Amino acid sequence: MHLETEKILGTLEVLTEKPLEFRLHSNQYSSLVPFVWDVKEKGNFSLLNLGRDQRWITLTDIDVAVKSWHALERRGYLNPDDDPSDYEDEDIINPELADERANIYQELADAIQEKLHNIEVFKFSKTVYYSFYVVLGQNQENNWFCFSQTVARETRLEGEIKYSDLPDLTMQPSFDSSTAKLKDKFQQIINQLQPISIYGYYGGGYDYRFNHCLVQGIADSKEKALLVALHQAGMLDIAKFHEFDPEALSWIWDEAEIAEFYPRYQKINKFLTQNLSDLRMIRCSFWNREYIYVVGQTNAGDITGIYIESDFDYNP
Numbered sequence: 001m002h003l004e005t006e007k008i009l010g011t012l013e014v015l016t017e018k019p020l021e022f023r024l025h026s027n028q029y030s031s032l033v034p035f036v037w038d039v040k041e042k043g044n045f046s047l048l049n050l051g052r053d054q055r056w057i058t059l060t061d062i063d064v065a066v067k068s069w070h071a072l073e074r075r076g077y078l079n080p081d082d083d084p085s086d087y088e089d090e091d092i093i094n095p096e097l098a099d100e101r102a103n104i105y106q107e108l109a110d111a112i113q114e115k116l117h118n119i120e121v122f123k124f125s126k127t128v129y130y131s132f133y134v135v136l137g138q139n140q141e142n143n144w145f146c147f148s149q150t151v152a153r154e155t156r157l158e159g160e161i162k163y164s165d166l167p168d169l170t171m172q173p174s175f176d177s178s179t180a181k182l183k184d185k186f187q188q189i190i191n192q193l194q195p196i197s198i199y200g201y202y203g204g205g206y207d208y209r210f211n212h213c214l215v216q217g218i219a220d221s222k223e224k225a226l227l228v229a230l231h232q233a234g235m236l237d238i239a240k241f242h243e244f245d246p247e248a249l250s251w252i253w254d255e256a257e258i259a260e261f262y263p264r265y266q267k268i269n270k271f272l273t274q275n276l277s278d279l280r281m282i283r284c285s286f287w288n289r290e291y292i293y294v295v296g297q298t299n300a301g302d303i304t305g306i307y308i309e310s311d312f313d314y315n316p
Contacts, residue, residue, distance in 0.1 A: 001036070001038045001040075001041070001302065002040075002298070002300035002301075002302060003300075004298055004299055004300045005036060005038070005298050005300050005302040005304060008275055008276070008298055008304050009034055009036045009304055011271060011275075012034035012268075012271070012304070012305075012306070013034050015264070015267060015268050015271060016031070016032045016033065016034060016268070016306070019031055020032050020261065020264055020265070020268075021249075021252060021253070021257070021261065022160070022244075022249065022308060022310075023160075023249065023252045023310075024155050024156075024157065024158075024160060024290065024310050025155075025156065025158050026154070026155065026312060026313055027155055027290070027310045027311060027312055027313055028310070028311045028312075028313050029252075030308050030309060030310045030311075031308070032268070032306050032307075032308060033306065033307045033308070033309075034304070034305075034306065034307070035293060035295060035303075035304060035305050035306060035307035036302065036303070036304040037050075037295070037302060037303035037304065038302055039301050039302050039303070040302075045295075045303040046223050047223065047226060047227060047230075047236070047282070047284075048122075048222075048223060048226065050293075051122075051124065056124060056125060056126045056286075057122050057123070057124055058122065058123050058125075059120065059121065059122060059123075060121050060122065060123045060133070061121050062109050062112065062113065062119065062121050062135055063109070064121070064123070064133070065109075065121050065123075065133035065134075065135055066105045066106060066108075066109045068131070068132075068133055069105055069133065069149055069214070070098065070101055070102045070105050072149075072198060072212060073093050073098060073101060073196045073198070073212060074092075074093060074095075074098045075092075076090065076092035076093060076198060076199060077198060077199035077200075078129075078130060078152055078198060078199065078200050078287060079129045079130065080129065081129055087199065090199075093196060101193055101196075104189060104192045104193055105193070107189055108147070108186065108189045108190065108214075109135075111185065111186065111189060112135060112137055112145075112147070112186075115137075115139065115182055115185075116137030116138060116139055116145060117137065117138055117139075118136075118137060118138040119135065119136065119137040120135075120136045120137070120222075121133065121134070121135050121136070122134050122136070124235070124286070125286070126286045126289055126291070127286065127289065130152075130286055130287045130288075132148070132149050132151055132233075132235070133148075133149060134146055134147065134148040134149075134226065134229060134230070135147045135148075136222055136225065136226060138222070139178070139179060139182055140178070141175075141176050141178055141179050142220070143175060143176075143179045143218055143219070143220055143225075144218065144219055144220070144221060144222045144224070144225035145182075145183075145186065145216060145217075145218050145225060146216065146217045146218070146219075146222075146225040146226050146228065146229035146230075147186070147190075147214055147215070147216050147229065148214065148215055148216075148217075148229040148230055148232070148233040148235070149212060149213070149214055149233065150195075150210065150211060150212055150213055150214075150215065150233045150234055151210075151230075151233050151234045151235035151285060151286070151287070152198070152200050152210045152234075152285075152287040152288075153210070153234050153235070153285040153287070154200060154201075154208060154287060154288045154312040155285065155288075155290050155310065155312055157283070158248065159245055159247075159248035160244070160245060160248045160249055161241070161243075161244055161245065161281055161292070161294070162241075162242040162243050162244075162245050163239035163240060163241050163242055163281045164239060164240045164242065165237075165239050165240075166238055166239055166240060166280075168224075169227055169228055169231040169236075169238060173219075173220075175218065179218065183216070183218055186216055187216065190213075190214050190215075190216065193213055193214060194213070195211035195212060195213040196211070196212045196213070197209050197210075197211060197212075198210055198211075198212045200287065200288070201288075210234075215229055215232040215233050216229060217229030217230075217231075217232060234285065235284060235285050235286075236282075236283065236284055236285075237281070237282075237283040238280060238281070238282050238283075239280065239281050239283075240279070240280060240281075241272075241279040241280055241281040241294050241296075243269040243273075244265050244268060244269055244294075246258075246261060246262045246265040246266070249261070249265075250262075268306070272294065272296065272305060272306070275296075275298070276295075276296025276297060276298060276304065276305065277296055277297050277299075278296055278297050279294070279295070279296040279305070280293075280294070280295060280296065281293070281294050282294075282295065287312075288311065288312035289309070289310070289311055289312070290308070290309070290310040290311075290312075291307075291308075291309055291310075292307070292308040292309075292310070293305065293306070293307055293308075294306045294307075294308075
């Protein structure tokens with residue numbers, strides 16, 4: 001690790017050495033943890049490399065992804081360890097429609113394998129009871145297609161982090177005619193799979209659902225196609241970071257804590273903005289868990305900043 005990066009990391013460790021409370025609404029308390037990515041040791045910083053390094057992205061195959069997609073629909077709820085009897089009185093998808101949709105999923109898988117090459121399938125999972133799958137492939141014009149299921153997201157950011165969106169995840173560039181036609185072909189198949197309402201939490205006064213369907217992202221690189229698809233899927237936000245906002249966090253503190261935490265947060269904000277360039281917030285959601293990285297680049301080219309892991313509170 002470069003000496004400059006070590007110094008920045010050391011300062012962040014001092015700034016967060018004493019617990020600094022952070023809490024997203026309806027979530028448990030979290031901590032701010034220093035984060036570093038040594039480019040020389042780990043290679044370029046990207047979502048794929050990060051997920052592989054942290055072991056929440058693993059390779060699998062398209063048959064596993066397809067099976068998982070329609071198994072979720074047949075079940076009707078996220079956690080496979082739930083008791084099916086809890087859902088007996090609910091409007092779960094009927095077997096005939098489930099079989100019809102399974103055939104459409106297989107039609108899409110066949111089309112992907114026929115029309116694309118360099119196919120890679122990834123399982124995203126941070127817990128044993130929730131995972132989702134994406135499929136990537138490249139066409140003859142060297143554009144990348146990414147297909148993802150939508151992702152359950154229980155938590156909303158409500159001002160705790162000030163940021164501004166980046167347009168490169170929402171604006172789709174124009175493509176050559178061959179790529180555009182292939183996009184339309186895939187979309188026609190996807191459109192046959194109308195969203196299915198899936199339970200997140202059920203019982204105890206909760207009725208959290210999300211719409212399960214597929215989305216596709218297209219770009220001139222594998223990483224960018226993945227980012228576009230995951231943004232559409234509701235799993236990923238990448239934005240320009242401005243600051244942690246202690247004002248928005250003050251609802252969790254008493255007067256004494258406000259007097260302590262305000263200046264500490266302001267010191268962190270100042271240090272990040274003065275010592276790192278291209279500061280970004282990368283937010284990855286896995287149903288009831290949030291993984292937030294506030295990171296920027298050092299002059300030496302490494303990536304460092306703050307990492308926050310936050311769990312949704314089933315009984316806030």
